[in-house]
Amino acid sequence: MFWRKKKEEEQEATSDAPLEVPAIDQKPFWQAIWPVLACGAGLFSDGYVNNVIGSVSTTLGYEYGDVYDNSNAASIVPAIAFAGTVVGQLFFGYLSDKWSRTNSLVISTLILIIFTALAAGSYYHGDAVGMFNILTAWRFFVGIGIGGEYPAGSVSCAESSGELKSGTRNTWFILFTNSMIDWGFVFGAFVPYVVAAAAHNTHYSTIWRTSLGIGVAFPLVLFVLRLKLTEPEEFSRNSMKHAKTPYLLTFKYYGFRLLIVSLIWFIYDFSAYSFSIYSSAILSNIYGDTGVLTTIFGWNTVINLFYIPGTMLGAPISDRLGPRYTLILGQILQAIVGFIMAGCYAKLSHPSLVGAFAVVYGIFLSLGEIGPGNNIGLLAAKTCATGVRGQYYGIAAAMGKIGAFVGTYVFKHIASPDGDPIKSSQYKFYVSSSLCIFASLLALLLPNIDQDTITKEDAKFRAYLESKGWDTRQLGLKKGESIESLPTETDDTAVPAAKGEQS
Numbered sequence: 271m272f273w274r275k276k277k278e279e280e281q282e283a284t285s286d287a288p289l290e291v292p293a294i295d296q297k298p299f300w301q302a303i304w305p306v307l308a309c310g311a312g313l314f315s316d317g318y319v320n321n322v323i324g325s326v327s328t329t330l331g332y333e334y335g336d337v338y339d340n341s342n343a344a345s346i347v348p349a350i351a352f353a354g355t356v357v358g359q360l361f362f363g364y365l366s367d368k369w370s371r372t373n374s375l376v377i378s379t380l381i382l383i384i385f386t387a388l389a390a391g392s393y394y395h396g397d398a399v400g401m402f403n404i405l406t407a408w409r410f411f412v413g414i415g416i417g418g419e420y421p422a423g424s425v426s427c428a429e430s431s432g433e434l435k436s437g438t439r440n441t442w443f444i445l446f447t448n449s450m451i452d453w454g455f456v457f458g459a460f461v462p463y464v465v466a467a468a469a470h471n472t473h474y475s476t477i478w479r480t481s482l483g484i485g486v487a488f489p490l491v492l493f494v495l496r497l498k499l500t501e502p503e504e505f506s507r508n509s510m511k512h513a514k515t516p517y518l519l520t521f522k523y524y525g526f527r528l529l530i531v532s533l534i535w536f537i538y539d540f541s542a543y544s545f546s547i548y549s550s551a552i553l554s555n556i557y558g559d560t561g562v563l564t565t566i567f568g569w570n571t572v573i574n575l576f577y578i579p580g581t582m583l584g585a586p587i588s589d590r591l592g593p594r595y596t597l598i599l600g601q602i603l604q605a606i607v608g609f610i611m612a613g614c615y616a617k618l619s620h621p622s623l624v625g626a627f628a629v630v631y632g633i634f635l636s637l638g639e640i641g642p643g644n645n646i647g648l649l650a651a652k653t654c655a656t657g658v659r660g661q662y663y664g665i666a667a668a669m670g671k672i673g674a675f676v677g678t679y680v681f682k683h684i685a686s687p688d689g690d691p692i693k694s695s696q697y698k699f700y701v702s703s704s705l706c707i708f709a710s711l712l713a714l715l716l717p718n719i720d721q722d723t724i725t726k727e728d729a730k731f732r733a734y735l736e737s738k739g740w741d742t743r744q745l746g747l748k749k750g751e752s753i754e755s756l757p758t759e760t761d762d763t764a765v766p767a768a769k770g771e772q773s
Contacts, residue, residue, distance in 0.1 A: 302433040303442065305502070308495040309375065310427035310446030312419040315382055315489050316355075317454020318461075319412055320674075321574065322485065323348050325462035325567055326478040332563065333474035334398050343402035345679060350406050351413035352675035356668045358417015363664020366422040367657065368511050372499040374660075375426065378418020379493045383486055385411040390483035415489075417671070420647075421664035423447075428651035429502035429659075429724065436721040437589060443651070444585040444644045452577035452639060459574040463567035471562045506746060508728045510657035513744035516735065520658050523734055528662055530715050531650050534597070535670030537709040538642035540677035541702040542635075569628055576632025580639030593645040593652075593719045600641015601710035607634045608703030612696045634699075642709065646670070649716060652723045655731035657745060 327348050330338045338344055358378065366374040389408035394400030424447050431439045462481040469477050580600075588596045611618065611630050618627040647667070654662040684701055686693035720726075732742050743753055 299434070302430070304495075305430040305499060306427050306434070306442055306446050308492065308499055309371075309423045309430060310443070311450045312375070312379060312382075312423045312489060312492050313447050314450040314454040314457075315386075315485060316416045316419060317451035317456075318458040318488070319382075319386065319416060319454075319485050320351060321455040321458030322462060322481050323351065323409070325459065325570065326481060328566065329462070329466075329474050329478040329481075329563065330402075333478075337398050338402065341399060341402060343399075343406060345682065346406050347402065347409065349675050349678040351409045351416065352671045352678070354410040354413020354415075355417040355420075355671045356413075356675070358414035359420050359664040359668040359671065360417075361414070362418035363421035363661040363668075366425060366660035366664075367509070367515075370511075371422055371426040371429075371501055371505055371660070372496065374418060374422035375496050375499070376493070378415050378422060379489050379496060380415075381418065382412060382415030382489045383493065385409075385415060386485045386489070387483065390479050390486075392479075417664075417668075420667040421660040424647055424667075425651055425659050425663050426499075426502055426505070428648070429504040429656065432502075432504055432722075432724055439721050440588040440593060440648060440719075441585040443648055444581065444588060447647055448639065448644050449578075449581040449585065452581045452643070455577050456571065456574045459567065459571040463564060463571050466563040466567055471564055477563070504656050504724060504728070508656035508732075508745050510745065512747040512749060512751065513657075515658065516738075516740050519735060519738050519740060523731065524654050524658070524662060527653055527716065528666060530712050531646070531653065531666045532669035534642060534709045534712050535646045535650070535666050536673035537705045537712075538638070538646055538673070539670040540673035540680075541705060542638055542643065542674075572628045573632050573635065576629075576636045577639050577643075580636030581644055584640035584644050587640065588645055588648065589721075593648045594713055594716050597641045597645040597649070598710045598713050600637050600639070600644075601706045601713070604634060604637035604641060605703040605706035605710075607637060608699045608706065612699035612703065615696045615699065616692050638706075641706075649719060652719050652727070653717060655728050656724070657731075 327344065330347070331344070358381075362374050362378055365377075385408050389405055389412055392401050392405040392408060394404050427446055428443055431443045434442055461484055462477065465477050465480045584596065584600065587599075591599070607630070611634055614630075617623065618630060647663075650663045650666040651659065681698060684694065684697050686697065732745065735742050741753060747753075
C-alpha cells in the first residue's frame with residue numbers, strides 16, 4: 271500500500287540521521303503569549319462573519335420576502351464567503367511560506383476590514399436583486415481575507431506556541447484559534463439579537479447592516495497588534511522562502527498524511543458550518559411564521575453558547591490525551607448524541623420544548639468542538655515541516671471550507687421525499703452522525719502529536735531531504751545569502767548523494 275511504502279522510506283531516511291536540533295528558546299510567559307494571541311485570535315472574525323450571515327439571511331427573508339427567498343441569493347449569500355476563503359487559504363498559504371508569515375497576516379487583515387465594511391454598505395440604485403449581487407461580491411472578498419488567517423495566522427500561532435511551557439502548548443494554540451472561532455460564532459448570533467431588540471424587530475435593513483458592520487471592529491484592533499509582530503523563530507530557522515521548494519519530495523513524504531487531514535477537515539466543516547448557518551432557519555421552522563426575530567436570534571445565541579464549554583474544557587484534554595485521541599473521542603460522543611437527537615427530533619422540535627431542543631442540540635455542537643473543532647487545525651499545523659507548513663495547512667483548511675461550501679448547499683437538499691420538515695431535519699442529524707464515525711476511523715491513520723512535534727518533524731523532514739540529495743543548508747537562508755556564501759561542509763557531514771548517484 272502507498273502509505274506503507276512511505277513509512278519504509280521515512281524509516282530509511284531517518285534511521286541513520288540525527289534528529290536532534292537546537293531547542294526553541296523559552297521566553298517569559300507574557301512575552302511568549304502575545305504573539306500567539308495576535309497570530310491566532312483573528313479567527314474570531316472567521317466565526318463572527320460566517321455565523322452572522324445566517325441571521326443576516328434570515329433578516330433579508332423578512333425584509334424582502336419571496337424576492338429574496340426565491341432568488342439565487344438565498345443560497346449564494348450564506349455560502350459565497352467559503353469560496354473566497356478557499357482562494358485566500360491557498361494564496362496566503364503559498365505567500366506565508368515563500369514571503370512572510372507576519373506580512374501575510376497584515377495584508378489579510380486589511381482585506382477583511384475593507385470588504386466587511388463594504389458588505390455592510392451594499393447598495394445598487396435601490397434595486398433589491400442588484401443589492402443581493404453586490405453583497406455577494408463583497409462577501410467573496412471578505413472570504414479571501416478570512417482565508418489568510420488560516421495558513422498565516424494559525425501556522426504562526428503553532429510555531430510561536432513552541433516558546434511556551436511544555437505541557438500547555440496545545441491548550442494555548444486551541445484557545446487562540448478554534449476557541450476564537452467559537453466566540454465569533456457566539457457573537458455572530460448575539461449581536462443580531464441585540465440589534466433586533468434595539469430596532470424593535472423592525473427596520474430590517476438597519477438590523478442586518480449593523481450586524482455585518484460590527485464585524486469590522488475586531489480585525490481593526492488586531493491590525494494594530496500585528497504591526498509589531500516578528501517572524502516565529504522556527505520559521506526563521508527552517509523556512510524555504512529563499513530556496514526552491516522540492517515539491518515532489520514533499521508530496522511523497524506528506525501526501526497521504528495531508529489527504530487524511532483534509533478529509534477529516536472536510537467532514538467536520540461540512541456539518542459544523544452548515545448547522546451553524548442554518549440554526550436560525552431550523553428554529554424559524556420550529557416557530558413557523560409566528561416567530562419574531564428576537565425570539566429566533568435569542569435561542570440561536572443560546573445554542574451557539576454551547577460551543578464554548580466544548581472548546582474551553584476540551585483544550586486541556588488535547589494536552590493530556592493528545593490531539594489524535596481527543597479528536598476520536600469527541601467524534602464518537604458527538605455521533606452518539608446525534609443519533610439520539612435524530613430519533614427524538616419529532617418531540618424535541620415542538621415549540622413548547624424548544625429549551626430542551628436547544629440543550630441537546632448544544633451538547634451535539636459542544637462535543638464537535640472537543641473533537642475535530644479543537645484538534646483538526648492542531649493536527650494540520652503540527653504534522654508537517656516548517657518549510658511547507660503554510661501550504662500544507664492552507665490546502666487542508668481549504669478542503670475544510672470546500673466541505674462547508676458543499677454543506678451549505680447539500681443541507682438544504684437533505685430532505686424527506688414527502689417534504690415532511692421533521693423527517694428532513696432528522697435526516698440531517700443521521701448524515702452528520704454517520705460522518706462523525708467515518709472521520710474518527712480516518713484519524714487512526716494519523717501520527718501522534720506531542721509537545722515538541724514541530725521541532726521533531728523538522729528534524730525528520732530534514733533527514734529525509736538529505737537522504738534524497740537535497741542540500742538542507744538552503745533551509746533558513748536569509749535574503750541575499752546563497753549556498754556558495756555558506757561554509758563548505760566536511761566529508762563527515764556532507765549531504766548524502768541521491769540513490770541514483772550512489773550507484
